[in-house]
Amino acid sequence: MQDFLQQTLSAKPPARATGHNDQLSWQWLDEGILELTPHQPCSQALVISAGIHGNETAPIEMLNQLVSELLAGSRPLKTRALIIFGNPQAIACGKRYVHCDLNRLFGGRWQQYDDHPEAQRAWRLEQALETFWQAGCSEENRWHLDLHTAIRDSWHTRFGVLPLRETPWPDDFLHWLSAAGLEALVFHRAPGGTFTHYSSQHFSAASCTLELGKALPFGQNDLTQFSAARAALAAVLSGEPLPPVDKKPLRYRVSQQITRFTEAFVLHMSAETLNFTAFPQGTLLAEDGSKRCYVQQAREYVLFPNPNVAKGQRAGLMLVEDNAHKETSGSDRT
Template structure:
């Protein structure tokens, strides 16, 4: 039986490019990309991706375990499924990326970058999604779960980042995110270059970037810390029981983005600043030449602070807590 992770790390296609079990047929589509089609009629299509950043290995190990259960015939399959290990070259070297952050390149943004492994891979992944979604009927529910772990610690170790979307968020999707153990949900208010946003914008998929813990090298992950997320994925893919919701996640929306425009950029936060650290109104957050970033609301929370990003990229997001935001958006969209 093929091992998806080991085959991907080897950098070669398997000797056998397709196969079947009593429950499904599978097809190797490209490096680190495998499609599963259930034998029975299905009414959902799901993309599960992991490893866009090569140092975020726990989600890759979880996904590989689930894939192995499908390939062995141990488990049935409920939806049509595409599994993606996003950045094999970075996974092989345990680096976040080799040249460019691939999760800023989608929606054709890869064309603005010099020819490099991440730009070529982003193009391949866009084609893979297009081919997969074209094989489903327009009315078929489409979910894309992009699994990550964060570089730094967090007051909410497990959280989801939802792309800008003017459609209402389905209640079954929101419930699934809660059951997966997410402690917070962050709602973007502007388009971006992430993989989950690409699925949402171009293929009307219900998508989310899931941050499931702290990034660790292969072999150093305590997968028991990811039990709720793994059980929720097993529920979605195999039809296993969905874990109970321990607590509804807190909701945040993006209030402002801190962008590094020049080499003079300074982020006024320590390297130990946790995600969701709160700052009071008026705090100077960053300087970039004559530009200043201040906390504008009574209280804002930082997410993904990183002064070392390339010029032109996001060096942090500032959030406000707004537990009514999702409800208000859904009501506004439906009216």
């Protein structure tokens, strides 16, 4: 197999489902799911996913370049790796999703939509994670890096969103996020239907959704803007030194969620509102019939504002700064 992305978009399995080179063995598990195993024993098991939203193409291109180097034998592999292109049908169409948002369906939430292809895909990806991590030993260091780009521009161009976690975040994982060039980290305080929450909750993986820039179509990405993330991914895959850390990311935690419940929902933000825009206490953020959502803290920052989500879905998150905690603090960070 020469090109993992092109093979995935062909909607056909490769002529051979397994292969090897001097560095690794590979196995095509399913459409857009590839397992890579180094010939030497290792203590790390890494899942890297991209294309959970099909129109977020830069991470797909960047990850495919790294996979091509690994398959060609020009890059060593020092960790067990599961590479996932999450939503091949949406990637082929250039759409965020086809029927329903895949990144809201994990943790069994797909059962509400089990007649839709995205629901079936969420179930398949859950199976793939379970099989991958069960094949390793209990002492393996489990990471899940889910690569995205954002719909809107942002005051922080590159940032990470970390799921609810009851145990302290590993120091080496947080250091890796800094080395990947992230300018901010957002810590969830409630469960959700995202891929990273599923891997964290069910497999105790150190998981992060990485927002690495602006969502653009294939052929319009300047991949030099993703050089820090690419170098950090290459380092963890190949056991190389990480890029230097110029500045640690700022920290935020989720203070409240804006949810669309009815067709009457109105989000009081313009289409040009940037992620991490600040609003003062008392600002009316959204209305939904008789429901009103206001800024509750002295200052809150908006993340992922989107009035066009389905009913019952998140239309935005509100954040507060949370830079007082040390990296070794516990679940109060989340």
